[in-house]
Amino acid sequence: MSLKEKLFAAGVVGCGGAGFPTHVKLSGNIEHLILNGAECEPLLRTDRYIMTNFAKELVQTAEAVRAELGAEDCTFGLKKGYTSEIAALSAEIEAQKVSNRIFLHTMDSFYPAGDEQTLVREVTGKTVPPAGIPLDVGCAVTNVATLYCIYHALRDEPFTAKYLTVTGEVAHPTVLKVPLGTSFRECIELAGGALCDEYFLVSGGPMMGRPIPQEQLDKEYVTKTTSGILVLPKDGYLSNHSAIPISHMLNRAHSACIQCSYCTQMCPRHLMGHPLQPHLIMRKTALSGKLDGLLSDPEIQKRPAG
Numbered sequence: 001m002s003l004k005e006k007l008f009a010a011g012v013v014g015c016g017g018a019g020f021p022t023h024v025k026l027s028g029n030i031e032h033l034i035l036n037g038a039e040c041e042p043l044l045r046t047d048r049y050i051m052t053n054f055a056k057e058l059v060q061t062a063e064a065v066r067a068e069l070g071a072e073d074c075t076f077g078l079k080k081g082y083t084s085e086i087a088a089l090s091a092e093i094e095a096q097k098v099s100n101r102i103f104l105h106t107m108d109s110f111y112p113a114g115d116e117q118t119l120v121r122e123v124t125g126k127t128v129p130p131a132g133i134p135l136d137v138g139c140a141v142t143n144v145a146t147l148y149c150i151y152h153a154l155r156d157e158p159f160t161a162k163y164l165t166v167t168g169e170v171a172h173p174t175v176l177k178v179p180l181g182t183s184f185r186e187c188i189e190l191a192g193g194a195l196c197d198e199y200f201l202v203s204g205g206p207m208m209g210r211p212i213p214q215e216q217l218d219k220e221y222v223t224k225t226t227s228g229i230l231v232l233p234k235d236g237y238l239s240n241h242s243a244i245p246i247s248h249m250l251n252r253a254h255s256a257c258i259q260c261s262y263c264t265q266m267c268p269r270h271l272m273g274h275p276l277q278p279h280l281i282m283r284k285t286a287l288s289g290k291l292d293g294l295l296s297d298p299e300i301q302k303r304p305a306g
């Protein structure tokens with residue numbers, strides 16, 4: 001079987017969140033394979049755990065995939081502060097004698113370093129076009145946890161277990177390896193149990209994760225895209241924030257935004273040159289009281305000057 005047939009047969013999908021089928025993602029004319037170890041979400045430690053403990057398998061698989069795709073370059077992208085992960089990968093790159101084909105690119109610790117488009121820009125200097133994908137600039141980006149699944153797929157082992165972080169208000173924050181379908185309740189118990197009676201859950205990280213009320217705990221199970229479970233205080237910031245209705249947010253936009261444009265000046269997509277200006281979104285939202293049609297508004301889509 002070819003690489004893509006093995007990935008399809010093993011059921012490998014992106015572990016970073018979106019769950020896009022990997023055999024599709026690794027199609028097309030790929031010049032640069034980028035392996036995402038920047039772990040975008042604060043609090044999650046899954047990718048760091050995999051890089052530290054399975055560096056040998058990751059480097060071996062990176063080279064196998066690079067060769068199969070015919071990609072000229074292959075780069076692990078991670079943060080400068082990940083010293084043990086950098087040491088583990090560097091040692092394996094040397095040991096496997098692939099230092100002329102597999103590279104490390106280290107970045108400052110900023111959000112969203114692990115965003116696919118940001119990572120392409122950081123590693124290659126190329127900008128993925130608005131609404132485009134990395135393949136538009138000859139790149140494919142694969143999360144390191146997905147790369148570890150590819151390692152198993154190449155050995156005809158299907159994707160049936162998941163590494164995930166369980167942290168927050170639990171007795172022993174940890175990274176677990178559990179079979180797909182394991183209940184969230186069991187994962188929390190494996191992390192020593194919740195430290196408070198009433199809590200709020202997030203599936204994933206605090207920035208992009210899915211909020212889950214405690215009452216729904218027994219309806220939640222680990223899937224291929226579960227990267228973490230956060231157990232947070234019920235009266236904490238994220239819990240309170242997730243309860244704010246859209247109408248209230250619109251009222252806030254109307255009353256609090258002073259059009260300073262800092263949000264545009266610091267917007268990662270705007271800084272890349274994409275025609276997105278959040279302060280104009282705030283202005284339009286405040287004036288119209290609606291969210292509909294904002295992203296297709298020609299004024300908001302104006303390209304940044306310079």
Ligand code: SF4
Pocket residue numbers: 256257258259260261262263264278279282
């Ligand atoms: S939303 Fe943007 S423009 Fe409005 S006050 Fe905040 S940073 Fe300034």
